[in-house]
Amino acid sequence: MASIEKEAITETVPQRGFFGHPRGLFTLFFTEFWERFSYYGMRAILLYYLYTEVAHGGLGFDKSTAVAIMSIYGSLVYMSSVIGGWLADRVFGTANTVFYGGILIMFGHIALAFPGSTAAFFLSMALIIIGTGLLKPNVSSVVGDLYTKEDERRDSGFSIFYMGINLGGLVAPLIVGTLGQKYNYHLGFGCAAAGMFLGLIVFALTRKKYLGKAGSNVPNPISKSSVIGTGIGVVIAAAVIFVLIQTGWLTIQRVIDVVSVLGIVIPVIYFIVMFTSKKATRTEKSRLAAYIPLFIAAAMFWAIQEQGATILALYADQRTRLSFAGMHLESSWFQSLNPLFIVIFAPVFAWFWMKLGKRQPSTPIKFAIGIILAGLSFLVMVLPVMGGSGELVSPLWLVLSFLLVVLGELCLSPVGLSVTTKLAPAAFSAQTMSMWFLTNACGQALNAKVVGLFDKISEAAYFGSIGLISIILGIILVLLSPVIKRAMKGVQ
Template sequence: MDVAKWTLILGWAFVALWIPVVIITNRKTHPKALFLLFFTEMWERFSYYGMRALLTLYMVNVLFLGDKMADTRALGIYGSYTAMAYLFPVLGGMIADKFFGYKKSVVIGGVLMMLGHFCLAIKGSESLFFLSLSLIIAGNGYFKPNLASYLGTFYEKNDPRKDGAFTIYYMGVNIGAFLSTLTCGYVGQRIDWHYGFGLAGIGMAIGVLIFILSFKVFGDTGNPPAPEKKILGINPNFFIAGATLLMIPFSMFLLSMSSVMSTVLVATAALIIGYLLYEAFTSEDKVQGQRLAVIVVLFFFHAVFWMLFEQVGGSLTLFTERNVDRVVNGSEIPASLFQSFNPFYIMVFAPVFSWIWLKLNKAKSEPSTPMKFVLGLFQVGLGFLMIVIGGKFFASPGGLIPIAFVALLYLFNTTGELSLSPVGLSMITKLSPGKIVAFVMGAWYLSIALGNKMAGVIGALTSEGGTASLTTQQMLTQSVSTYLVWGVGVVWAAALILLLFVPKLNKWMNGIH
């Protein structure tokens, strides 16, 4: 029996039953726009995570095959790619705020990403591979901050339904991720890598189409904020189009030069955090300044969370391929399919978390946003502890650990993610000044960019010196040692430090929960 194939079939059947349940149980609580944006984001994430499921494995097993440092190169590129995918939303948010509005930005971003995925579907050179990733990076910069920010416009600033709405929206993200890791992963590893990448492009095309067809429901929302002004005497459409085209070869360069990418990322983060601190300390509205300061503090702890969580698409996928016993009922499950654990758990638990936050809110005992971040950090550390325990006490003589420990890692990573990530998105729309919401949302994604780049650096530690000459047992030892230090020790230390700051941050939020 082909377990992977049946998992794929049952996964699609489960989603076909689950989505109607989510919509029916929430349709009277939330506006129709939530569900349309839910489907748009679902298909966009189908494209992103479908490609991500294959990316590191494709680089190691195809693109850099024969290179003794293939792991290090692949994880460095993965870290740079995912970092830029979250860095460019800073610019995309600014463009939407000043010129394009949410609708136009989302459509442009979706089309660019679709082109990138279809380029990946073409068998070609390393340059074509970098071009494909660069198109996706540029498109993601327009798409990612603006769809989430757009959702916030359909709710009042302190609407108690908002955390629940973003949790449902976040479930749409993960339904797309669940289906794509099963589908693109299976097709890519069992049939052809490029067919898997092509399916990701089809998912993006569906997402763009749903969004455009929803304009009638959205009405006049999301349009350009004011008559377009010229930039340096040039029509803004032409200026921004030219700048976007220039960013593509620049991204290709950064993908091939990991150390330069790190410098650019740190410098960009310093500038943006400096600007937010300037806004916070010079604001005439003291309350608004303190709320911005909360965002800046949580920015760093958010980066620490993603630094470990994003091992999923990099070192953890390689760990799963090499150090996990993936044979079930006589059939070996492709390593890429294990990434579906996370979105599956989110589909199951996101409505539960949404319900819990609302119930606790009514009982006036809901944890504050900073406290939810503490819970998120603690749980991601608990997840990596499962891998450490499995590697040290339950590994076979051949260096393989049971699937159960990987499933537990994804479970605790997911509950940590649900405690932190959708709540963080909601927080930005609550605490940011109205005139720069999209920019601050972009800056928030920059913290994920930093985390993703660091994820590549930490992931490379699991294969330091190359893995070609290592036994499976030696690879297990190296990975477990890295995860113990960074995945447990560093993350739990960060959680403890943040816990000490919680009372002050709660005060600075000035009544926003």
């Protein structure tokens, strides 16, 4: 999309009305609130549903397989953002793609709400994976359309949007987790489906009035020959997957291996395609080069942060004393810690970046701070196991770990969303946002292999080694920051 077109789109959006930000931020804030409610609510109980015995309402997987499934599921959710970005750039535009994605997510949660076989579970996962891939990168792209690139409210707006995401994530484990663990897993999944339905209603009722033309443009329309080629490719891929399942070749372990490889290969291919495209200018390619170390740093961050829903969730259920101040705790409630701290501190960070204005740290430095704090969040988990007694540990250790990683997240994630919209080549705007979500896919794809080490080595070695690697990577990023800033060609 040319810059003049972006300015014309911004002019159609009411620029005041939601905490000093464009009114369309209200629509996107609450759409994402309910989408995240459904996603995080379902995820808060999914691991426990996977390894709970069939007689007690679960699927009966062993714990190591359940943790690996969670990682590949999380990776595929973000990997599918490539599909969502492509469809938005080439076919539907970002706003329509958001709506279609929400519909698929809702049906995926409805499928989980009914007791079924393992095959039914994987079908529901497929719907949620594809739906989230359509919705998640594109709703953030629409947020970017609300502002000009020079608007100093931009980072603050993304921080407010990010708070909406985490408000949904905060209440979901408390409601869905309690329903799932105390009463019935499928009742919890049904509650998640209702949340996505509410998000679709908010979007449909306020879109026309508040968003204007934001998200309506299709910057790189697909040709008829590409439509035919894409359709043939999808049919062939589906047929191959079907045959592999029927022959028994496509086992869970092979899926883990394939996803782990794809988590690295797909981003590499995407960078190559954009670097070699004639539709990207020399300046845009320089900005893409600056994006590579940020991408690597973000992947390392998410590899740690996303283990909050796998390794730390397992730790909460198996190694943590589930009582505090005379109150019984559900292990799923710990999934509310991350969004709780974001809700508390996101306004502080939003205010702080606006207060500093042009004096705020550069994007590479913010990223470095983020992954160093993530590393520290794992290092603190070494302390409660140093005694080696094997007793249940205080829940406060998990609280501290989640707090540190959240502080890092607020330095990196909303800033990453913002800088991605600014560094994106015009012809690949939504697809570059998909690249941002591939940082998460890459981190979780690596996790699918890494988490298997948790029960093979000591907890101190596991948490300590991953934490140190993250801190070292953060220091390297600080040293490279002057080079990265020059390559960004004026983008702050």
